[in-house]
Amino acid sequence: MAPGISILSEVKNINKKFEKYALKRAIVVIPLLLTVLSSLSALGRSDEILPFEERYQTMDWEDIVAEADGQTLYFYMWGGNESYNRWVSSWFAGRLMEKYNVHLQMVPVDGPGVYINKVLAEKQAGRNSGGSVDLMWINGENFRAMKKADLLFGPFADRLPNISYMDESKLEFDFGYPIEGYESPYGAAQSVFEYNSARVPDPPSDMGALLEWAKENPGRLTYPAPPDFTGSLFVRHVFYYVAGGYEDFMGPFDEEIYSRIAPKVWELLNEVEPYLWSEGKTYPSNLSRTQDLLANGEIWFSINYSPDGAADYISKGRFPESIRTYMFDTGMIGNLNFLAISFNSNAKAAAMVAANEVLSPEVQYHAASPEGMFWMSPLDMERLPETYRRKFESLPLAPSRLPAETLNRFSLPEPGADWLTRIERDWQAEVLRK
Amino acid sequence: MTVLKRIILLGLVIGVILPMIPLFVWAFSGSWFYPSLLPQSLSLRSWSYVFHPGSRILEALFNSFFIAASVTILSLIVGVPAGKAIGMYRFKGKTIVEIILLSPALIPSMTVTMGMQVLFIRYGLSETLMGVILVHLIPTIPYMTVSMSAVFSHFDISFEEQARSLGAKSLSTFRHVTLPAVFPGMVVGAMFSFLISWGQYVLTLMVGGGRIVTLPLLLYSFAVSGDNSLVGALSLVFIIPSLVILVLSSRFLTGESSGMGGFGGV
Numbered sequence: 001m002a003p004g005i006s007i008l009s010e011v012k013n014i015n016k017k018f019e020k021y022a023l024k025r026a027i028v029v030i031p032l033l034l035t036v037l038s039s040l041s042a043l044g045r046s047d048e049i050l051p052f053e054e055r056y057q058t059m060d061w062e063d064i065v066a067e068a069d070g071q072t073l074y075f076y077m078w079g080g081n082e083s084y085n086r087w088v089s090s091w092f093a094g095r096l097m098e099k100y101n102v103h104l105q106m107v108p109v110d111g112p113g114v115y116i117n118k119v120l121a122e123k124q125a126g127r128n129s130g131g132s133v134d135l136m137w138i139n140g141e142n143f144r145a146m147k148k149a150d151l152l153f154g155p156f157a158d159r160l161p162n163i164s165y166m167d168e169s170k171l172e173f174d175f176g177y178p179i180e181g182y183e184s185p186y187g188a189a190q191s192v193f194e195y196n197s198a199r200v201p202d203p204p205s206d207m208g209a210l211l212e213w214a215k216e217n218p219g220r221l222t223y224p225a226p227p228d229f230t231g232s233l234f235v236r237h238v239f240y241y242v243a244g245g246y247e248d249f250m251g252p253f254d255e256e257i258y259s260r261i262a263p264k265v266w267e268l269l270n271e272v273e274p275y276l277w278s279e280g281k282t283y284p285s286n287l288s289r290t291q292d293l294l295a296n297g298e299i300w301f302s303i304n305y306s307p308d309g310a311a312d313y314i315s316k317g318r319f320p321e322s323i324r325t326y327m328f329d330t331g332m333i334g335n336l337n338f339l340a341i342s343f344n345s346n347a348k349a350a351a352m353v354a355a356n357e358v359l360s361p362e363v364q365y366h367a368a369s370p371e372g373m374f375w376m377s378p379l380d381m382e383r384l385p386e387t388y389r390r391k392f393e394s395l396p397l398a399p400s401r402l403p404a405e406t407l408n409r410f411s412l413p414e415p416g417a418d419w420l421t422r423i424e425r426d427w428q429a430e431v432l433r434k
Numbered sequence: 435m436t437v438l439k440r441i442i443l444l445g446l447v448i449g450v451i452l453p454m455i456p457l458f459v460w461a462f463s464g465s466w467f468y469p470s471l472l473p474q475s476l477s478l479r480s481w482s483y484v485f486h487p488g489s490r491i492l493e494a495l496f497n498s499f500f501i502a503a504s505v506t507i508l509s510l511i512v513g514v515p516a517g518k519a520i521g522m523y524r525f526k527g528k529t530i531v532e533i534i535l536l537s538p539a540l541i542p543s544m545t546v547t548m549g550m551q552v553l554f555i556r557y558g559l560s561e562t563l564m565g566v567i568l569v570h571l572i573p574t575i576p577y578m579t580v581s582m583s584a585v586f587s588h589f590d591i592s593f594e595e596q597a598r599s600l601g602a603k604s605l606s607t608f609r610h611v612t613l614p615a616v617f618p619g620m621v622v623g624a625m626f627s628f629l630i631s632w633g634q635y636v637l638t639l640m641v642g643g644g645r646i647v648t649l650p651l652l653l654y655s656f657a658v659s660g661d662n663s664l665v666g667a668l669s670l671v672f673i674i675p676s677l678v679i680l681v682l683s684s685r686f687l688t689g690e691s692s693g694m695g696g697f698g699g700v
Binding site for chain 1: 463464465466467468469474475477479483486487488489490548551552553555556560561639643644645647651652654655656658659660661663664
């Protein structure tokens, strides 16, 4: 037999085998494809210029703006509010494109867990540049987690020209955790109670009175189960009420203070539990479930971090017109939310430009207006140019919206983040599963 | 038989159509509060958002469709030969191959997500359409293989032998004998693959990282925030393609075919 023919028959043989072992082929093809793709993506990488993070501290702002030109920016944010999504993806993105030739892509996700895990996995995989997340909407526990794991770029906030419109004292701590320039403000949150004014003409003036009211009106009050963000907010207000103020919770976690106050809080919450919605047998899982109950008239109070949430919902038909907001005479908790940049972003210059632009009075004003997204601005009104301060003051107020002056006057600071984790954990044990 | 068919039809209507009615009403409602049976006001707010370019919903629709179609084609390419091998032949290590092929359907994908994510990042596949398509193949290939092996285990090899003895080449044997016999099974498997890919959330999020936007990702954001009107509108956008596919392929699902032997032949 000629050698050629023997090879041919060998090939045929192999072919036959292959037909039988078709699976193996599949098993071979996929890794092969993976290898080819990975080697393709490895091409064309060059690190000739120093990376941005080694230069930006000595660059002028104009140079940073010039470097941002043409960059694409992936902005990861909670995507559950249509008004926010619309504003960011069209008005704000359009402005960045026009002014700076920065292409902002909104990435709507269902929670910060998504981008924290994403950046963490990239760090573990050794991807130190070209990360998928550039800019993030963040605060509190999530900021702390990312900063502790070295997942953030910074300090950058002090380099932003528009940071001068902020009150410096608000740039020190985020839920008691030092910011150190690793995030810059985006918006403000001030908690208020939403209530059904058709049912409750004169809402109780502090937490103690509210809990008493609940006993007289069984089934008309509830709060989301912590660790839900707003549920935990409700419980924090009970802590402030029992302690007679916020001052005790400002420092790092203190077991002595905690063990003095916490038992009284759990006692109070357990005492009122049978009078809560559904006899306290269950708690709503999140804010939107609680707001549904309020909208449908089942409960008459709901705590919310956004003072404009009610106005926004009424305009969308999600709340009846009779919903109003108010604050305790003893004050209610407020905080800021921020923008942070990932350590492995390839668009850090553009991210800084966007973080700066969002702090400009003009942008904040548009965001706050009804054409924007009913935004609560973090800017210090005292530092704004006269014209903008007037514009902010003359913003039309929906009937459900408290004036900015009231919101500021009754605002209380957040406790530190480690207080939060402890309170949320113990609520589960002491109230939910006692 | 007709009575049975009617009962089945009734069940289908109650089980499939009725739950969709509230979605439809929600999608066009402005405000709708308990206890009224119908919305107090109607609104096109959700639809104006669906077609708003910034909402990325049309982009997501296109992505979902492109991914699901590619996944279906690729799992056919892998699953049909694999199903044939498992359904028709005995070979050494067959059980092991079966276990490997089916394990993705048995092990919850959450448990391996983190490890896979790191792998995909290393290979430069994360945040790419290609990456999302590949990762969707993990749950779809088992389904395709199972339905094809069920089909092939009932396929009589003597049909092929007959064709070959009458002089047909292997390609035309496949085209004129094997393919028509197994086609309904392929349709079933393809439908499974398409719908699994179409509804995939965790794997898309893991590999696409939110950058590759598909309908389930957008739908979930709004479901969490409780915007029922938008959830209704998005759900309709989400359901319609699957209904169209179901209707188009229903004529292949009659079970009256020489190669169609139902499931459980593995």
